[in-house]
Amino acid sequence: MSEVYEYMDGYDHSNRYSDDMIFEVSKEDKSISVIRKQTLISGERNSQYIAFQMPRYYDGIDLSEKNIEVIYVTETGISDINKVINVRRNEEYLLFGWIVPGGALQDPGTLSFCIEFAGDEYVMKTMPVEVEVFDGMNGSDIMVEPTGQVWYMQIQNLCSETLEKAQDHETNAAVSERNAQTYMQNAQNAYSQANLAKESIQGSTKQIADNKTSIEDLKKENEQLKARLDAALADYTGSAEGEIAEARVDRKGKTYATLGEAIRGQFDEIGLYVDEDGDICQKED
Helix, strand or coil: CCCEEEEECCCCCCCCCCCCEEEECCCCCEECCCCCCCEEECCCCCCEEEEEEEEEEEEEEHHHHHEEEEEEEECCCCCCECCEEEEEEECCCCEEEEECCCHHHHHCCCEEEEEEEEEEEEEEECCCCEEEEECCCHHHHHCCCCCCHHHHHHHHHHHHHHHHHHHHHHHHHHHHHHHHHHHHHHHHHHHHHHHHHHHHHHHHHHHHHHHHHHHHHHHHHHHHHHHHHHHHHHHHHHHHHHHHHHHEECCCEEEECCCHHHHHHHHHHEEECCCCCEEEEECCC
């Protein structure tokens, strides 16, 4: 069995972190051995490195081909997921480490975490393990008694900055109010113009309707006038034809073929003729 480990791609490699104490992950129950000789103090950040070793294969699955991460939750409910570093493998085992972040050490109390292997719809987790986070001192806990002119100037500058910000907010609020009034006036003007346009359209619609009514009335009058003219023309034509027919009959009851023949025939009977000048003359015996 080879004891040589190869580094895995896709993970950070750092020679700055190392720890001779390596915690085992059991293949039987997926538990992590008790974390000891790892002193965690609240307020620390990226200063504690915890190394792990575990079997490379679990139920035939090569865990080195999965994404390896640590899931943690603090006593106050802060939680996150961190990718491990320095992942190495040989034919039988995996080695990797977790740099405990500041988020896991914000508050004293119990820190719980587990290791997760995921990828290609596969997820395997270890049993959670708990480790104590001790209370530490923070720089913010140290109060400096204000003294002298420097402290007064700092307070004065802070007040000036606060006042300046307040004045800026007030100015911005006034500008926003003016803009709002302008927008309101523009909206009212637009509303008035819309009403005028509506009234104009309504007036045009009424005018069109009135014009249409007038056109219909004119059409009716024209049809009535045409009917009267047709009737008058029919009466005139009938009367004229009757008079012409009557003129073709002479005083003796003789009917001529045309009105001209009737006129010439009756002129001959009474001895009249029309000379070259168009005058009617009496024939000489």
